[in-house]
Structures are given as C-alpha cells and as structure tokens.
Amino acid sequence: MSRFLSSRFYGLKSYVPGEQPRGFDFIKLNTNESPYPPSSGVLAAAGKGELEKLRLYADPECKLLREDMAALLKVRPENVFAGNGSDDVLSFCFMAFCDAKVGVSYSDITYGFYPVYAQLYGLEANVVPLREDFTVCADDFCGAGRTVVIANPNAPTGLCLPVADIEKIARANPGNVVVIDEAYVDFGGDSAVSLTLEYDNLLVVQTFSKSRSLAGARLGFAVGNAELIRDLEAMRYSTNPYNVSRLAQSIGRAAIADQSYYENNIREIVQTRDFTAKEMESMGFDLTNSKANFLFARHPKIAGSELYAGLRERGILVRHFSLPRISDYIRITVGTPEQMHALLKAQKEMVENA
Numbered sequence: 001m002s003r004f005l006s007s008r009f010y011g012l013k014s015y016v017p018g019e020q021p022r023g024f025d026f027i028k029l030n031t032n033e034s035p036y037p038p039s040s041g042v043l044a045a046a047g048k049g050e051l052e053k054l055r056l057y058a059d060p061e062c063k064l065l066r067e068d069m070a071a072l073l074k075v076r077p078e079n080v081f082a083g084n085g086s087d088d089v090l091s092f093c094f095m096a097f098c099d100a101k102v103g104v105s106y107s108d109i110t111y112g113f114y115p116v117y118a119q120l121y122g123l124e125a126n127v128v129p130l131r132e133d134f135t136v137c138a139d140d141f142c143g144a145g146r147t148v149v150i151a152n153p154n155a156p157t158g159l160c161l162p163v164a165d166i167e168k169i170a171r172a173n174p175g176n177v178v179v180i181d182e183a184y185v186d187f188g189g190d191s192a193v194s195l196t197l198e199y200d201n202l203l204v205v206q207t208f209s210k211s212r213s214l215a216g217a218r219l220g221f222a223v224g225n226a227e228l229i230r231d232l233e234a235m236r237y238s239t240n241p242y243n244v245s246r247l248a249q250s251i252g253r254a255a256i257a258d259q260s261y262y263e264n265n266i267r268e269i270v271q272t273r274d275f276t277a278k279e280m281e282s283m284g285f286d287l288t289n290s291k292a293n294f295l296f297a298r299h300p301k302i303a304g305s306e307l308y309a310g311l312r313e314r315g316i317l318v319r320h321f322s323l324p325r326i327s328d329y330i331r332i333t334v335g336t337p338e339q340m341h342a343l344l345k346a347q348k349e350m351v352e353n354a
Contacts, residue, residue: 032293038251073223086209098146104117105144111154143172163195166202183207272340276332284299314349
C-alpha cells in the first residue's frame with residue numbers, strides 16, 4: 001500500500017475471488033458459475049443494435065428492468081432495487097443500514113464479503129458461530145440489536161434455513177433491518193420474497209449470476225419495503241447512479257422473459273448435483289445437504305488442501321478455504337454431467353491412492 005492510503009484502511013483484508021485461470025484448459029468448478037450459456041433471447045438482446053447504444057448512458061432508474069422483475073416476483077416496481085451484481089447491492093445495504101451505533105451480525109462461516117464490508121465501513125460485527133453441523137440457529141439472531149445479514153442457502157455450506165425461521169428473525173428484530181442473501185435460492189431453497197410484503201424491515205437480495213448464467217454481466221437486485229428501497233437508491237445516487245449498464249439492463253430483461261429456459265437449466269443442475277453427491281458418498285466423502293449449485297465436501301483420508309491441489313494437478317479447479325472450521329472441506333461447483341464425471345474419476349483415483 002502507498003503512504004497516502006487512509007489510515008482507516010490499514011489492515012483491511014480484501015475479499016479473495018476464486019481463481020480465474022489463463023492459458024490452461026481447466027475444468028472450472030471453483031466460482032459457482034452456471035455451466036450453461038445464457039438463453040437465445042439474451043444473446044439476441046446483446047446484439048449490434050444494443051451495442052451501438054453503449055455511447056449513451058443507461059437509465060439510472062432501471063425502470064423497465066424493475067417493472068419486469070416486479071411482475072415476475074409479484075411485487076411492485078417500487079419494491080425492487082437493481083445493482084451491479086448482488087455484491088454491489090449488499091455493499092449498499094451495509095452502507096445504508098449500519099453505522100458506528102448500529103453494527104452488523106452474521107455467521108462465522110458464510111459469504112466472505114460480509115466481514116470485508118464490515119471492516120470497510122468501520123462497523124462493529126457480532127460474528128455468530130454456526131452449530132457443529134454448520135446449520136444456522138435462528139434464535140442466535142433474534143433480538144440482535146443490529147443489522148442482520150444471512151446467506152440462505154449459506155455459502156459455502158449450501159445449507160438452508162426454512163422461511164419460518166427467516167420470519168422469526170424478522171419479527172424478533174423490528175428495530176433493525178434483516179438482509180437475506182438468496183444468491184443460490186433457485187437451486188432448492190425457499191425464497192423469503194413474499195415476507196417482504198409483511199415485514200418492513202426485511203430485504204431479500206438475489207442475483208442473475210448463478211441460475212440465470214449472467215455472472216459476467218454483473219446484475220443483482222433487492223426486494224423490500226418501498227422505504228428501504230428508497231434508502232438504497234439514496235446510496236446509489238450518492239455514489240454511482242449509472243451502476244447498471246445499458247447492456248446489463250437489456251439482457252437482464254431478456255433473461256426474465258426466458259424464465260422457462262433457466263428453470264430447465266436449474267433442474268439439470270440439481271439432478272447433476274444430487275447424482276454427484278451420491279457418487280461421492282459412495283467413495284467415503286462427507287457432504288452437507290447442499291441446496292445450492294455447489295457441493296461442500298470432505299474426505300476423512302485426505303486433507304482439504306490436498307484434495308484441492310490433487311484436483312488442480314488433474315486439471316480441475318475447486319475452492320478451498322483456510323478457515324480452521326472448514327479447512328478439511330472443498331467447495332465444488334456443479335458443472336455439466338461430463339465435467340462431474342471427470343471430477344468423480346479424478347476423486348476416485350485420489351481416494352484409492354490415499
């Protein structure tokens with residue numbers, strides 16, 4: 001860092017993205033991207049006509065996109081906020097609803113951006129340990145006295161809280177915002193979007209990156225009470241009012257129109273996930289009951305770091321985390337059936353040689 005960096009950022013531990021390889025043909029199962037391409041409607045929407053309009057600023061209100069998303073989710077446009085990926089939306093949530101007096105509460109094993117945002121914005125964080133089985137205890141977040149942020153399904157465990165528990169947490173924190181990060185909800189979780197019509201302190205955040213095959217487009221959104229949405233808009237207009245590009249808005253609308261295509265892809269991914277999990281269990285792997293587009297697994301005979309390195313040597317990228325509680329685990333994105341068969345073959349070889 002330079003000598004000019006503000007002292008408040010000394011010691012900042014930035015988020016570490018998954019490896020993006022260049023120059024080597026890996027099977028890439030490390031960043032939870034969809035193995036399937038965007039729909040034909042998205043490809044058409046990204047055509048020459050739309051590209052020529054990139055000389056013009058985007059609609060800062062994202063009006064048409066918000067209207068389409070609201071219709072899909074059965075809410076009103078004023079209940080929808082659009083952002084440059086769900087990370088952008090989450091950043092605005094931390095900015096808008098937390099401060100020196102109102103800190104934040106999240107789990108000890110969860111999405112790695114939460115502690116980064118807490119440190120970036122100078123927030124007091126209450127880090128709540130997951131249970132031994134990695135599940136979230138709803139009671140631990142009741143009466144938190146601060147903003148609550150929960151990934152559901154959780155990352156990297158893939159485990160879900162039932163909607164009844166989300167409602168319990170929202171009801172028990174009437175004076176604070178409860179943010180539910182549903183990046184992976186389409187793969188088997190139950191969404192809390194409908195609860196936002198009843199609880200004015202509940203925000204649900206989702207993304208186009210996973211189930212809609214648009215990780216590179218950077219498009220996410222939040223659903224909540226209109227007053228909460230206006231708070232987020234105030235943050236956005238005070239920092240970057242054009243944060244959602246023209247192209248992202250256009251292809252986002254096309255993705256919504258092609259919902260049935262993505263629902264079919266989701267079914268394929270879930271089927272492949274469940275097949276792979278059973279095959280891994282037959283090799284002696286321990287897995288969580290993931291409801292996401294990834295598996296979280298360990299093997300009693302092979303350390304997590306060894307699993308990661310051994311698969312990488314065999315041309316397969318997965319994700320390994322060094323946190324003590326999960327250092328024996330790897331997170332595996334669900335790819336195509338062909339990719340997962342290659343993974344299983346490599347794992348079988350490693351297990352047999354262990």
